[in-house]
Amino acid sequence: MSQKRKHEIACPFCGREQTVELWDALNADEDPGLREELVAGRINRVECVGCRKGFRVDKPLVYRDVEQDLFIHYDPLLGARALPDVEKAFREGVAELNRLLPPDVEPPDAHLVVEWSELVERLFLLEEGLDARLVEHVKYLMYRQNPDQLPADKKNLLFDAQDSTDEQLCFVVQDRATHKLEAVLNFARADYEALVNVFDSGDQLALLEEQFPGPYYNGRLRFLQDQAEED
Numbered sequence: 001m002s003q004k005r006k007h008e009i010a011c012p013f014c015g016r017e018q019t020v021e022l023w024d025a026l027n028a029d030e031d032p033g034l035r036e037e038l039v040a041g042r043i044n045r046v047e048c049v050g051c052r053k054g055f056r057v058d059k060p061l062v063y064r065d066v067e068q069d070l071f072i073h074y075d076p077l078l079g080a081r082a083l084p085d086v087e088k089a090f091r092e093g094v095a096e097l098n099r100l101l102p103p104d105v106e107p108p109d110a111h112l113v114v115e116w117s118e119l120v121e122r123l124f125l126l127e128e129g130l131d132a133r134l135v136e137h138v139k140y141l142m143y144r145q146n147p148d149q150l151p152a153d154k155k156n157l158l159f160d161a162q163d164s165t166d167e168q169l170c171f172v173v174q175d176r177a178t179h180k181l182e183a184v185l186n187f188a189r190a191d192y193e194a195l196v197n198v199f200d201s202g203d204q205l206a207l208l209e210e211q212f213p214g215p216y217y218n219g220r221l222r223f224l225q226d227q228a229e230e231d
């Protein structure tokens with residue numbers, strides 16, 4: 001069920017405290033319009049009653065589409081929460097949810113994202129039928145192949161469904177500091193399909209699972225970790 005609640009917030013520009021209604025959960029089955037709102041960047045965006053400036057309030061949000069088996073939990077790293085805390089809470093939440101399901105109901109394939117851009121990206125990616133872990137592996141390869149053009153500490157790679165074709169998977173380079181979209185890099189879909197086949201077998205799949213144990217998959221962070229270990 002889609003759910004909205006009142007929250008007390010302070011405007012990041014003028015500091016004015018105010019009560020706003022924010023979404024906790026979006027259920028695209030019941031409210032297809034909410035998917036469009038999310039993709040258009042309008043979910044949890046408010047306008048300050050004082051200075052009239054608009055901004056998005058970062059808070060946890062669940063996106064659900066039962067029909068398409070989509071379950072994405074956006075849990076931003078707010079305050080002192082670090083990634084291991086968020087992953088632990090996610091694992092516990094999923095275990096609890098699965099425990100409550102009737103035995104004949106298949107548990108949803110739950111995804112964890114921690115940045116807003118990842119939420120929309122993951123939605124597109126899953127709707128395209130792509131494997132999230134494999135796409136992060138592809139990003140890992142792209143960071144490794146383009147160290148100068150694509151410094152992993154400064155640039156995000158985001159899957160771009162709209163500009164992808166039957167031949168190419170399209171990725172946009174985003175600067176992490178300015179959030180500006182700067183360039184487009186392609187990855188041949190045939191190469192992606194080849195990877196799907198490679199990781200289809202047990203031994204190879206185990207390697208991918210070792211590279212991305214989850215529940216949070218991030219090729220950029222994985223690359224930075226490996227790079228730090230190699231230095």
Ligand SMILES: [Zn+2]
Nearest residue numbers: 011014048051
């Ligand atoms: Zn304000």
